[in-house]
Amino acid sequence: xxxxxxxxxxxxxxxxxxxxxxxxxxxxxxxxxxxxxxxxxxxxxxxxxxxxxxxxxxxxxxxxxxxxxxxxxxxxxxxxxxxxxxxxxxxxxxxxxxxxxxxxxxxxxxxxxxxxxxxxxxxxxxxxxxxxxxxxxxxxxxxxxxxxxxxxxxxxxxxxxxxxxxxxxxxxxxxxxxxxxxxxxxxxxxxxxxxxxxxxxxxxxxxxxxxxxxxxxxxxxxxxxxxxxxxxxxxxxxxxxxxxxxxxxxxxxxxxxxxxxxxxxxxxxxxxxxxxxxxxxxxxxxxxxxxxxxxxxxxxxxxxxxxxxxxxxxxxxxxxxx
Amino acid sequence: xxxxxxxxxxxxxxxxxxxxxxxxxxxxxxxxxxxxxxxxxxxxxxxxxxxxxxxxxxxxxxxxxxxxxxxxxxxxxxxxxxxxxxxxxxxxxxxxxxxxxxxxxxxxxxxxxxxxxxxxxxxxxxxxxxxxxxxxxxxxxxxxxxxxxxxxxxxxxxxxxxxxxxxxxxxxxxxxxxxxxxxxxxxxxxxxxxxxxxxxxxxxxxxxxxxxxxxxxxxxxxxxxxxxxxxxxxxxxxxxxxxxxxxxxxxxxxxxxxxxxxxxxxxxxxxxxxxxxxxxxxxxxxxxxxxxxxxxxxxxxxxxxxxxxxxxxxxxxxxxxx
Numbered sequence: 039x040x041x042x043x044x045x046x047x048x049x050x051x052x053x054x055x056x057x058x059x060x061x062x063x064x065x066x067x068x069x070x071x072x073x074x075x076x077x078x079x080x081x082x083x084x085x086x087x088x089x090x091x092x093x094x095x096x097x098x099x100x101x102x103x104x105x106x107x108x109x110x111x112x113x114x115x116x117x118x119x120x121x122x123x124x125x126x127x128x129x130x131x132x133x134x135x136x137x138x139x140x141x142x143x144x145x146x147x148x149x150x151x152x153x154x155x156x157x158x159x160x161x162x163x164x165x166x167x168x169x170x171x172x173x174x175x176x177x178x179x180x181x182x183x184x185x186x187x188x189x190x191x192x193x194x195x196x197x198x199x200x201x202x203x204x205x206x207x208x209x210x211x212x213x214x215x216x217x218x219x220x221x222x223x224x225x226x227x228x229x230x231x232x233x234x235x236x237x238x239x240x241x242x243x244x245x246x247x248x249x250x251x252x253x254x255x256x257x258x259x260x261x262x263x264x265x266x267x268x269x270x271x272x273x274x275x276x277x278x279x280x281x282x283x284x285x286x287x288x289x290x291x292x293x294x295x296x297x298x299x300x301x302x303x304x305x306x307x308x309x310x311x312x313x314x315x316x317x318x319x320x321x322x323x324x325x326x327x328x329x330x331x332x333x334x335x336x337x338x339x340x341x342x343x344x345x346x347x348x349x350x351x352x353x354x355x356x357x358x359x360x
Numbered sequence: 361x362x363x364x365x366x367x368x369x370x371x372x373x374x375x376x377x378x379x380x381x382x383x384x385x386x387x388x389x390x391x392x393x394x395x396x397x398x399x400x401x402x403x404x405x406x407x408x409x410x411x412x413x414x415x416x417x418x419x420x421x422x423x424x425x426x427x428x429x430x431x432x433x434x435x436x437x438x439x440x441x442x443x444x445x446x447x448x449x450x451x452x453x454x455x456x457x458x459x460x461x462x463x464x465x466x467x468x469x470x471x472x473x474x475x476x477x478x479x480x481x482x483x484x485x486x487x488x489x490x491x492x493x494x495x496x497x498x499x500x501x502x503x504x505x506x507x508x509x510x511x512x513x514x515x516x517x518x519x520x521x522x523x524x525x526x527x528x529x530x531x532x533x534x535x536x537x538x539x540x541x542x543x544x545x546x547x548x549x550x551x552x553x554x555x556x557x558x559x560x561x562x563x564x565x566x567x568x569x570x571x572x573x574x575x576x577x578x579x580x581x582x583x584x585x586x587x588x589x590x591x592x593x594x595x596x597x598x599x600x601x602x603x604x605x606x607x608x609x610x611x612x613x614x615x616x617x618x619x620x621x622x623x624x625x626x627x628x629x630x631x632x633x634x635x636x637x638x639x640x641x642x643x644x645x646x647x648x649x650x651x652x653x654x655x656x657x658x659x660x661x662x663x664x665x666x667x668x669x670x671x672x673x674x675x676x677x678x679x680x681x682x
Contacts, residue, residue, distance in 0.1 A: 091557060168599060212559075225603050235413060236603025237534075237559075246599060248592040248618055255618075255625050257599045270570040277490060277568060277579045279601060281547050281558025296570055296577075303577050 059205035062198040062355045068311065068348045072202065075309045079285065080209050086307045088285055090210045095286035096276060096297060097203070099217035099224055099241075101331040102290045102313050103232060104195040105184075107322040109144055109330060111191045112219050115178055116162035117142050123161070133157055160261040164244055167256045168222055175226035189358065192231045196313075198354045199288070203232055211286065216276060217241045218268040218293055222259065240279045242267045272297035288313065291331040298336070298345060310345040312336050317351035381527035384520040384677045390633065390670045394524065397631045401607065402531050408629045410607055412532045417608035418598060418619060419525070421539035421546055421563075423653040424612045424635050425554060426517040427506075429644040431466055431652060433513045434541050437500055438484035439464050445483070455479055482583040486566055489578040490544050497548035511680065514553045518635075520676045521610070525554055533608065538598060539563040540590040540615055544581065562601045564589045594619035610635065613653040620658070620667060632667040634658050639673035 063069035079088040100106035120139045124131050131137045135154035138146035139161075147154050163171065179192050187194065203213050215234055217224050221241030228234040245260035267275045273296050276284065287294070287301035290313040298310040312333065315324050325333040340347045350357070385391035401410040422428035442461045446453050453459045457476035460468035461483075469476050485493065501514050509516065525535050537556055539546050543563030550556040567582035589597045595618050598606065609616070609623035612635040620632040634655065637646050647655040662669045672679070 221600065221603075237601065239603065243600065246596050248595040248622070250618075250621070255595075255621055257595065273570045273577075273579065274568050278543065278565065279559065281543075281561065296572075299572070299577055300570070300579075 059208065060198065060201050062201055064353045064355055066353050068346050068353050071346055072205075072309065072311070075286075075307070076205065076209050079307050088306050092282060092285060092306055093206075093209070093211040094214065094280060094282050094284040095206050095211045095288075096214045096216045096272075096280075096284045096301065097199070097287070098272075098289040098291070098294045098297070099215050099219055100290075101315065102288050102294070103199050103203075103215070104191070105321060106331050107324070108186070110219065111184075111194075112223050113144065113158075114182065114184075114191070115175060115223065116158050117144070118178060118182060119162040119174065120158065130161060136161060156263065159244070159263070163220065163223075164259050164261040167258050168246075169256070171222055171259055172226040175223055179227055192227050194358055195231055196354070197356045197359045199313075200232065200359065202288075203234070206286065207233070212238065214238045214240060214276075214280065214284075216267060216272050216297060218266070220244070221267075240267060240275045242271075268293040270296045273300035276300065285309070287311070289336070290315065291333050292335045293331075295336050299343075302343060302345070310343070312340055312345055312347050314347050314349055316349050317354075317357065319351075320357045321350060323351075381530065382520065382523050384523055386675045386677055388675050390668050390675050393668055394527075394631065394633070397608075397629070398527065398531050401629050410628050414604060414607060414628055415528075415531070415533040416536065416602060416604050416606040417528050417533045417610075418536045418538045418594075418602075418606045418623065419521075419609070420594075420611040420613070420616045420619070421537050421541055422612075423637065424518075424610050424616070425521050425525075425537070426513070427643060428653050429646070430508070432541065433506075433516075434545050435466065435480075436504065436506075436513070437497060437545065438480050439466070440500060440504060441484040441496065442480065452483065458483060478585065481566070481585070485542065485545075486581050486583040489580050490568075491578070493544055493581055494548040497545055501549055514549050516680055517553055518676070519678045519681045521635075522554065522681065524610075525556070528608065529555070534560065536560045536562060536598075536602065536606075538589060538594050538619060540588070542566070543589075562589060562597045564593075590615040592618045595622035598622065607631070609633070611658070612637065613655050614657045615653075617658050621665075624665060624667070632665070634662055634667055634669050636669050636671055638671050639676075639679065641673075642679045643672060645673075 060069050078084060078086045081087055097103055100110050117139050120136065124140045131140050135147055135150045135157045139158045147158055179190060182191060183189065184191055184194060206213055213234055215224060215228055219241055221239060221243050224241050225236040225239045228239045242263065243265040245262055245264045247258050247260050249256055249258050283304045284301045285304055285306050285308040287298045287310045289298055301308050301310050315322050317323060324331060325337055382391050400406060400408045403409055419425055422432050439461050442458065446462045453462050457469055457472045457479045461480045469480055501512060504513060505511065506513055506516060528535055535556055537546060537550055541563055543561060543565050546563050547558040547561045550561045564585065565587040567584055567586045569580050569582050571578055571580050605626045606623045607626055607628050607630040609620050609632045611620055623630050623632050637644050639645060646653060647659055
């Protein structure tokens, strides 16, 4: 009988602990809408019930799950790696863009446009195996600190979004990251930081090659961008990687517009949300005029399209985890 | 107390029903090796235990999960669709290759090489939304019959492999298809036929575009092959879609060689198997000299590499489901 009691308790525990699934969210419109949505699509007696297989939730990463100012964190990684490589062999700095990168002069790199950025990415991200690259990213995350906050980059994730990811998963959603960032870069920390396994991380890609020599084989990142997972690339990547239309999407910039639009076109009940960076004090404040994470079209159309505009300042009790 | 009894029964039932997980396999080397492998990696008290997250199993489709003779079934679909399209508008047959396709003259199409094949694929697979395309494939599967067996194509799947897929899933493996065939084509039947959801089907791709007009949006298949999921492309696709090295791989031709090699390079315990088509009576018999599903390198190296060579004739009690 004692065993029976233990069995019964363990059956019911999971439903008891999710009394408030989103404790860092102020009890305002966004939280209420999200909870109402999840309760509606998981109510098997209702007419808006969505089967588990279709409970696909997709999230942008930069600016949606973690911060992205003053530049995408992956750029900080690229410069750091170039500096480390150049220390060993300064002759790799073969152009003005690479020399600027080595000095940490992000403005000069940016002024060089796409060709300068490609040079920086190729030197820092290519001609390395996926295994070695991800080990390097993990090591960097352990030691590198954000110039503004002094925090480790993977501590600059949004506590309310971590709660949202867990809440969705507790309700049998499959949570995906669909990021403009590099697929291998984000996979290096997505599982430990967000609880999202590599097969559920979709991102931009460099070329990739399978190489063998003798009895050993490796997967090698090669120069040049093969796929940009941004804008219309996001729904394309969702189709290729997931093959189902999501019912939940979270983004923060116009690069997420098409992903939200695609999700909203689902015939099943769906919810799209935009994280609006309104909190200059606790995080950053930017939207229409920002050089990174520009949010103009999404802001203008959110109300008409029924997308949630999440006001970070007024709807989030905390930003980063304690 | 009765409730307790029901709970306990339901806990143990799952282990009772898998007494013989592979009833269509002869109790010979392949079956024994597979079962030994699965029992070893799922034994949490052993030193070869593999955590659930790493239990990734990948399978080729053509010739591994279903038949592929006299030509890949997707080619039959392509010709059928061209014939249907040409009936409505004969002016679409703008080349010798397309005219041959319309006559069902596979030899003439093959003689035209890659450019002829691309023409056929573009006309039959492109300029159509993914939704419409997959509806068309599903409809075709309902009515089309294989010229040799008279069976529906999705009934020409291998019963022993269906059992293997289920057995692996019962042991918390995640089963993937990694096919040289088209990703959207195979996804159209993979879930109903193999129990494999779209997000676990990786394949070759045409170009793909996200298109909107007014308030509607669609995912459209576009001309020309963007990715060939064959040979070294298979491990590349596995990295992009899964991000983990598999511990189980099944193939049948040299196009699967690198996928098996990559799987075998896993530091975790792993098993690679090749379906050897030895059964001219019940299926087809071919290997080194075949124009489709050629198996030469894999056959020569299987023993040295410790790969299972599954003898269809002598190790499978049945081929297709009843």
